Amino acid sequence: MSKPILIVGGGPAGLAAAHAVASIGHRSVLVEKAEIFGGAPIQSGYAKLVPSGLWAKDAIGGMVRRVENNSQIDRKLNTVVKTFDGTPGNFVAELSDGTRVEAGSAILTTGFTHFDSVNKPEWGFGLFPDVVTTTQVEQMISSGKGVRCPSDNRKPKRVAILLCVGSRDRQIGREWCSKICCTVSANMAMEIREELPETHVYIYYMDIRTFGLYETDYYWKSQEEFKVKYIKARIAEVTSDGKQLIVKGEDTLVKRPITIPFDLVVHAIGMDPNVDNMTLSAVFGVDLHKQGFIARKDTYGVMGATSRDGVFVAGAAIGPETIDDSIAQANAAALNAIAAATGNNLQAAE
Amino acid sequence: MPIHEKSLIRPENITTHDELVIEGVDVSGHWSTFIESRVISDYNEAMEEEIAALPGGENIHRCWQCGSCTNSCTVHAIEPRFNPRYWIYLIRTGMESELLRDKDLIWKCVSCNKCTYACPRDVVPEGVMKATAHWLEMKGHVPESPSMTFDKIFTEQIVEHGKIEDTKVLMQFLKRTNQPLLQDWLKQIVWNIGMRTPVKWGLKSAWNFVFHPRTRGWKKAGAAIQDYIIEVEQHHKSALGVDKSTAANSNAQQHNLHAAE
Ligand SMILES: Cc1cc2nc3c(=O)[nH]c(=O)nc-3n(C[C@H](O)[C@H](O)[C@H](O)COP(=O)(O)OP(=O)(O)OC[C@H]3O[C@@H](n4cnc5c(N)ncnc54)[C@H](O)[C@@H]3O)c2cc1C
Ligand code: SF4
Ligand code: SF4
Ligand code: SF4
Numbered sequence: 367m368s369k370p371i372l373i374v375g376g377g378p379a380g381l382a383a384a385h386a387v388a389s390i391g392h393r394s395v396l397v398e399k400a401e402i403f404g405g406a407p408i409q410s411g412y413a414k415l416v417p418s419g420l421w422a423k424d425a426i427g428g429m430v431r432r433v434e435n436n437s438q439i440d441r442k443l444n445t446v447v448k449t450f451d452g453t454p455g456n457f458v459a460e461l462s463d464g465t466r467v468e469a470g471s472a473i474l475t476t477g478f479t480h481f482d483s484v485n486k487p488e489w490g491f492g493l494f495p496d497v498v499t500t501t502q503v504e505q506m507i508s509s510g511k512g513v514r515c516p517s518d519n520r521k522p523k524r525v526a527i528l529l530c531v532g533s534r535d536r537q538i539g540r541e542w543c544s545k546i547c548c549t550v551s552a553n554m555a556m557e558i559r560e561e562l563p564e565t566h567v568y569i570y571y572m573d574i575r576t577f578g579l580y581e582t583d584y585y586w587k588s589q590e591e592f593k594v595k596y597i598k599a600r601i602a603e604v605t606s607d608g609k610q611l612i613v614k615g616e617d618t619l620v621k622r623p624i625t626i627p628f629d630l631v632v633h634a635i636g637m638d639p640n641v642d643n644m645t646l647s648a649v650f651g652v653d654l655h656k657q658g659f660i661a662r663k664d665t666y667g668v669m670g671a672t673s674r675d676g677v678f679v680a681g682a683a684i685g686p687e688t689i690d691d692s693i694a695q696a697n698a699a700a701l702n703a704i705a706a707a708t709g710n711n712l713q714a715a716e
Numbered sequence: 717m718p719i720h721e722k723s724l725i726r727p728e729n730i731t732t733h734d735e736l737v738i739e740g741v742d743v744s745g746h747w748s749t750f751i752e753s754r755v756i757s758d759y760n761e762a763m764e765e766e767i768a769a770l771p772g773g774e775n776i777h778r779c780w781q782c783g784s785c786t787n788s789c790t791v792h793a794i795e796p797r798f799n800p801r802y803w804i805y806l807i808r809t810g811m812e813s814e815l816l817r818d819k820d821l822i823w824k825c826v827s828c829n830k831c832t833y834a835c836p837r838d839v840v841p842e843g844v845m846k847a848t849a850h851w852l853e854m855k856g857h858v859p860e861s862p863s864m865t866f867d868k869i870f871t872e873q874i875v876e877h878g879k880i881e882d883t884k885v886l887m888q889f890l891k892r893t894n895q896p897l898l899q900d901w902l903k904q905i906v907w908n909i910g911m912r913t914p915v916k917w918g919l920k921s922a923w924n925f926v927f928h929p930r931t932r933g934w935k936k937a938g939a940a941i942q943d944y945i946i947e948v949e950q951h952h953k954s955a956l957g958v959d960k961s962t963a964a965n966s967n968a969q970q971h972n973l974h975a976a977e
Binding site for chain 2: 586589593622
């Protein structure tokens with residue numbers, strides 16, 4: 367009987383991998399650092415998800431329950447992997463709770479870390495209470511409290527969403543596009559307009575990357591049905607006149623400086639590499655991508671392969687990723703992880 | 717902020733004082749040159765809503781500023797300042813003073829609809845131009861345009877008689893736009909038509925011109941159409957926040973301004 371698969375990280379990708387492994391009768395050990403499963407959508411309290419429109423607590427909550435009810439999956443919360451040694455088919459991991467796990471192979475689904483807006487001080491986060499992040503607005507919506515200005519709980523009359531906060535910015539060493547924040551912002555703008563129809567929502571962008579089918583369902587819909595306004599400008603500074611926030615920048619289409627008053631400014635924060643990646647790289651002996659995410663060895667051959675044989679990776683651990691693509695990658699990684707654990711030869715296509 | 721593009725400084729935004737002393741320092745003449753700020757300090761959301769309330773303006777909020785309308789535009793090809801893409805942006809962000817700088821250009825749209833076929837978002841820029849020209853008139857920024865005068869005469873005759881009398885439309889139009897009745901081109905047309913028209917038709921036209929009979933049973937229909945026109949006009953006026961008196965006032969002001977020039 368071959369050994370279980372070690373799955374590290376219980377977000378959408380990890381939950382999908384565990385379920386996939388169990389669905390063909392194989393055992394797994396799911397190790398999660400936090401005290402709950404569900405990853406970013408659950409831990410950060412996201413509202414309605416793109417593109418399903420389902421509430422995160424229902425959609426991802428359902429994935430959690432499916433795993434919790436499966437006896438093939440050995441679940442460990444508040445736990446990390448301390449050491450990991452061996453070869454495919456015969457790995458041994460030592461966990462922070464002292465247990466020793468024998469594993470045939472491993473899948474890293476350790477995800478990402480939200481960009482911390484404090485690292486862009488010119489945009490006012492941490493200085494002004496009414497400068498918030500997309501995760502905070504997600505929580506305002508998912509908690510049912512509604513979108514309010516934190517300073518005095520008033521309904522904002524005018525909201526600015528600043529795109530690419532913590533992405534596409536060499537000044538802070540983050541050159542990647544976080545891929546989902548344009549679509550998430552368009553979706554959020556519609557949710558704000560739905561709750562507060564009198565509120566005007568402006569999105570400040572450099573490019574709009576609502577890729578594929580998201581174009582009409584989010585970008586166009588937000589303009590056509592919800593009258594969200596898009597202004598091509600990368601904001602220089604967010605300040606305050608004591609009453610309202612003042613957003614400064616250049617309106618590139620009219621070549622004129624702008625200083626526009628707003629009630630609420632939302633940072634569309636990006637997806638950073640998981641802060642644990644240096645440790646994960648050392649413990650599992652996997653290479654990192656030059657941007658700090660976990661590097662894939664192979665693009666077309668063995669899905670999810672890392673630089674170490676028998677260790678696979680899926681989801682936002684690889685780079686900014688959507689939930690549905692994370693799940694797809696996790697299923698692919700699960701297949702290859704089982705093959706590695708059972709001694710089947712994996713051959714790259716090259 | 718340093719000035720990188722001198723072309724952005726408009727002559728009317730430069731001010732100097734012939735006599736000026738600041739804190740004991742004489743800065744008269746070019747020493748006191750000030751350039752008015754170009755900073756946009758607020759958006760005016762009402763403007764887009766007003767244009768969208770007028771026929772043709774309904775889809776303005778869809779515009780994503782690709783420029784296809786301007787690229788394809790018949791008028792833009794000969795007058796580069798005619799820029800529907802730009803005006804749509806000014807309206808959407810509420811830069812009214814900027815739009816008003818071009819108020820004597822906007823009505824020059826020839827309604828060829830090349831923009832309408834080029835626009836990837838179905839904004840119908842031709843309609844937006846029409847709505848904008850209409851808006852400028854209703855707000856009193858420009859005097860009533862000849863085409864609006866023509867439409868009004870046309871409509872009045874339809875409502876009254878159920879049909880138009882071409883000669884009467886033309887005569888009233890010339891009168892209301894302060895044009896002489898006898899113009900060479902007109903004489904030519906009338907002469908040409910006269911020479912080719914059979915006598916019977918000519919007599920019929922003359923009879924129609926003199927008596928201008930109403931279409932049979934038109935009274936009720938005409939009244940209903942009139943009610944509808946009043947209702948729609950009222951709707952447009954309230955969307956723009958102009959009742960009759962303010963529009964008339966600003967129209968009068970406009971005429972005074974023109975007189976002063
Ligand atoms: C504001 C915002 C809104 C978004 N909205 C959407 C949306 O609507 N639709 C969509 O498709 N995508 C959305 N995304 C993207 C979505 O969050 C990711 O695609 C998804 O979370 C990736 O899943 P994951 O399992 O790979 O990673 P994560 O969700 O990050 O899960 C990783 C898990 O691993 C755990 N972990 C981390 N390190 C360790 C360690 N060392 N040991 C053990 N466990 C560890 C974490 O605690 C976490 O539970 C959004 C992202 C942001 C920032
Ligand atoms: S998805 Fe949009 S907001 Fe996010 S980093 Fe890319 S371009 Fe910027
Ligand atoms: S309809 Fe008017 S705006 Fe459109 S292309 Fe023709 S002239 Fe230009
Ligand atoms: S073609 Fe359409 S979308 Fe493009 S700038 Fe003109 S009106 Fe806007």
